[in-house]
Amino acid sequence: MTPDDLPAARRVSFAAFLVGDGLPRRVGEPEPEPPDEDGVRRWIAKMGHLLAADPAGCLVAEEDGEMAGCAISQNRGGLWYLSVFAVRPGLQGRGVGKRLMDAVLAHADGRPGMLSATAHPGATRRYRLAGFTLHPMMRMVGRVDRSRLPAIDGLRDGRPGDLAWMDELDERLRGAGHGPDHVHLRENAPLIVSDDPGRRPGYVYLDEVWDRPMLLAAGDPETAGRLLWEALARTKGETIVNRITVANHWAVDVGLAARLDIRQQGYLVLRGMSDPAPYLAETHFL
Structure with a gap:
């Protein structure tokens, strides 16, 4: 990933998260909405910080010259964490997520790791197959x-x-x-x-x-x-x-x-x- 990739990474991740966040929605809860212009700016600033801090953990997957998925991970001392992991809707189930996950886990180099995940079944399946434990969360x-x-x-x-x-x-x-x-x-x-x-x-x-x-x-x-x-x-x-x-x-x-x-x-x-x-x-x- 390079700084020029951040706007496209934002679009791919938000599209994937809108799908994931909508899955567990209960009757009466509002539909998930994309962020406004200020939210986009804040997201790019956060990811820009992570890209500068540990660029080797930030990767994109491309298909036909367009971003198919992205993963932003970081090593901090003896800990690895995954900040963003997204595959463009319509391309899930075709191996993009597995290749991205394999790549960022190689960057982790055996470190213990953590991430926060939606209830999207494809993502949780990928994390479990990679050896992670799923701890249900409340809010x-x-x-x-x-x-x-x-x-x-x-x-x-x-x-x-x-x-x-x-x-x-x-x-x-x-x-x-x-x-x-x-x-x-x-x-x-x-x-x-x-x-x-x-x-x-x-x-x-x-x-x-x-x-x-x-x-x-x-x-x-x-x-x-x-x-x-x-x-x-x-x-x-x-x-x-x-x-x-x-x-x-x-x-x-x-x-x-x-x-x-x-x-x-x-x-x-x-x-x-x-x-x-x-x-x-x-x-x-x-």
Whole structure:
């Protein structure tokens, strides 16, 4: 992949994800919609960051001069993760996905790995055949009942000097720090941290565009819950808490206390590692 491929990769991935996101939709839920111009810009900026950080893990497949599929993966220390994996609708089942998956797994070079997947049966079949374990995820959605918000202390806004201990926390939870991803996230999203000497460390990024917590890691469930409550307190309307696995039921408890509803999501897909906890993964930086 080159930077010039990013607009086409965006079109292929969004087309594939619209199909995948529409599969588990329940009656009454809105149809998935393509992103607006600002959403396209943000996606290309994220993928541009990943392409610059680890270009060897970013690949495209072509057919007749057009992009048939793309995969954006990254090595971070001893961990590999897959940020984007998409095959153009109409070309699935013809071996494109297998060739892309084989190529990015070769780049992983045996590292433990993780990715966030929709419930698309073709994708989940491919991940399982590649040796990954599928961990079903939940999400909490709705408007926070503000009368339920507890008083939270010991938190503050994050600073550049926090990134070193945040990477150490990541390494304990998922086997490797986020490294340059933390730099990119802090430049583009508010960061709240817990570094009270009397408590375990933790952090959460806030997605101001979608009004939701985005990536959360903590030293224990109590700290994780306090960070999630603070993130929910800063929401203004409808919100969503994504990628809650069975190992992270503390997040379900917070969501229920805030009067959010539980819904099913796709899978956190793991190989060679345990389900990180207390931890809520982000879509593209895991």
